[in-house]
Amino acid sequence: QAEIFQEFTVQEESVILRINLSVLLDCLTIFGTSSLPGASTALRMCYRGYGYPLMLFLEEGGVVTVCKIKTQEPDELLDFDFCSTNVVNKIILQSEGLREAFAELDMTSEVLQITMSPDKPYFRLSTFGNAGSTHLDYPRDSDLIEAFHCNQTQTNRYKISLLKPSTKALALSCKVSIRTDAQGFLSLQYMIRNEDGQICFVEYYCCPDEDVAEGEL
Amino acid sequence: MRFRAKIVDLACLNHFSRVINTIAKLAKTCTLRLTVSKLYFILSDKVANGGVSLWCELCQGNFFDEFQIEGVAAEHNEIYLELVPENLSRALKTAQSAKAVKIKLSNKHCPCLRVAVELPSLSRSSRIVTHDIPVGVIPRRLWNDFREPSVTDFDVSIYLPVLKTMKSVVERMKNLSNSIVIEANLRGEMNLKIETDLVSITTHFKDLGNPPWASEDGGQSSTQGGDLEGVAEARIDIKKLQQLLAGQQVNPTKALCNIVNKKIVHFILLHEDVSLQYFIPALA
Numbered sequence: 001q002a003e004i005f006q007e008f009t010v011q012e013e014s015v016i017l018r019i020n021l022s023v024l025l026d027c028l029t030i031f032g033t034s035s036l037p038g039a040s041t042a043l044r045m046c047y048r049g050y051g052y053p054l055m056l057f058l059e060e061g062g063v064v065t066v067c068k069i070k071t072q073e074p075d076e077l078l079d080f081d082f083c084s085t086n087v088v089n090k091i092i093l094q095s096e097g098l099r100e101a102f103a104e105l106d107m108t109s110e111v112l113q114i115t116m117s118p119d120k121p122y123f124r125l126s127t128f129g130n131a132g133s134t135h136l137d138y139p140r141d142s143d144l145i146e147a148f149h150c151n152q153t154q155t156n157r158y159k160i161s162l163l164k165p166s167t168k169a170l171a172l173s174c175k176v177s178i179r180t181d182a183q184g185f186l187s188l189q190y191m192i193r194n195e196d197g198q199i200c201f202v203e204y205y206c207c208p209d210e211d212v213a214e215g216e217l
Numbered sequence: 218m219r220f221r222a223k224i225v226d227l228a229c230l231n232h233f234s235r236v237i238n239t240i241a242k243l244a245k246t247c248t249l250r251l252t253v254s255k256l257y258f259i260l261s262d263k264v265a266n267g268g269v270s271l272w273c274e275l276c277q278g279n280f281f282d283e284f285q286i287e288g289v290a291a292e293h294n295e296i297y298l299e300l301v302p303e304n305l306s307r308a309l310k311t312a313q314s315a316k317a318v319k320i321k322l323s324n325k326h327c328p329c330l331r332v333a334v335e336l337p338s339l340s341r342s343s344r345i346v347t348h349d350i351p352v353g354v355i356p357r358r359l360w361n362d363f364r365e366p367s368v369t370d371f372d373v374s375i376y377l378p379v380l381k382t383m384k385s386v387v388e389r390m391k392n393l394s395n396s397i398v399i400e401a402n403l404r405g406e407m408n409l410k411i412e413t414d415l416v417s418i419t420t421h422f423k424d425l426g427n428p429p430w431a432s433e434d435g436g437q438s439s440t441q442g443g444d445l446e447g448v449a450e451a452r453i454d455i456k457k458l459q460q461l462l463a464g465q466q467v468n469p470t471k472a473l474c475n476i477v478n479k480k481i482v483h484f485i486l487l488h489e490d491v492s493l494q495y496f497i498p499a500l501a
């Protein structure tokens with residue numbers, strides 16, 4: 001947060017609130033989205049606690065806008081309990097390598113099968129659709145792979161419909177890390193660099209599809 | 218009834234086109250009133266318009282090199298036409314680099330404004346593109362429907378903020394709400410407010426200034442008792458406000474509004490040779 005905010009005070013250990021994202025975006029861009037040279041918008045955001053609205057104060061050129069966004073009951077966050085010490089296999093690759101693959105995935109397949117292994121085929125993406133099965137293999141020494149730490153051969157299937165939303169993050173990112181733990185839980189971490197050069201991470205967690213026989217290649 | 222006019226100067230032509238483009242953004246159909254000295258684009262506050270009125274006035278001498286009119290009768294040397302301004306706007310789009318544009322009222326099969334655009338061409342004879350824009354002739358007995366609306370007993374009169382900022386703010390607010398409240402006082406302060414189930418947003422403008430006549434009338438009209446201290450507000454349809462602001466292609470020389478508390482907001486935008494008045498009534 002220190003990279004983005006000049007002041008940042010949180011008086012409780014953690015504060016969770018739920019708000020409408022498009023309303024927040026409209027408020028943040030109330031003075032327009034194009035940044036004129038010389039014009040900068042200042043923002044102050046505060047939240048008094050449960051039951052209070054999220055307050056935004058924006059100022060540009062002497063004009064002040066005050067926004068009160070109503071908050072909602074936060075959903076329970078799913079805790080996948082994915083811990084880096086339990087990671088069995090990890091691959092870091094450049095996003096462009098994965099983007100093409102994801103763009104060509106056979107969407108008639110219900111699942112995406114990911115195989116990670118210290119031996120051949122090293123890293124394989126498979127689908128089983130109406131036209132047949134497809135397997136996409138990445139060579140171990142591919143330029144796109146920045147790090148390859150696979151200790152065990154693992155094959156896991158994940159519902160394609162659950163992974164689909166992650167393609168938006170994939171499109172914006174420059175690098176992605178793919179990790180699995182002993183239970184086959186999948187962690188996708190996307191490194192995104194925004195227009196100002198700031199780096200942020202988006203993480204996706206997905207549990208394996210349960211009606212699958214393991215070891216199937 | 219006769220009318221013919223001609224524009225030769227390219228700057229005047231582009232300026233005229235810009236005015237027509239603005240009108241086209243504000244009204245699907247409107248009335249064009251032609252007199253010896255002026256052109257007026259008028260929209261009356263019928264329910265079909267959502268109750269808004271428009272009054273735009275141009276001095277013909279600032280635009281046209283030739284302008285001849287013969288009205289319905291000698292004592293009433295005026296012509297009132299009903300037309301779709303978008304048609305005129307589209308015709309003028311072809312005139313961006315024209316040598317001359319002639320406009321003439323004609324009645325070959327039905328009343329039309331014939332717009333003849335003379336375009337430059339490599340050969341000796343010029344190319345002429347002609348647009349026939351259908352118009353309705355409004356009979357004299359209905360002319361009273363199109364008188365200039367006036368809002369004399371306003372509660373607050375105030376100069377508008379920089380239109381660009383106002384436009385950005387209103388556009389964002391339009392995503393979140395159907396109505397907007399404009400509130401202003403005699404100390405040069407204006408607020409734009411929306412309030413919905415999800416969010417409430419208020420934008421505060423200061424140091425806008427009030428026109429010199431503001432305080433004179435402000436005192437006379439406080440029928441609700443003296444404790445109003447010159448504050449007025451009105452809740453209006455946000456789309457109408459956004460249309461007005463979006464249609465401004467050039468910054469006006471003067472921009473102000475008069476507010477009658479909870480009744481109507483009267484916007485006045487003045488350019489060098491065009492004045493535009495737009496009336497947005499308060500929502501019930």
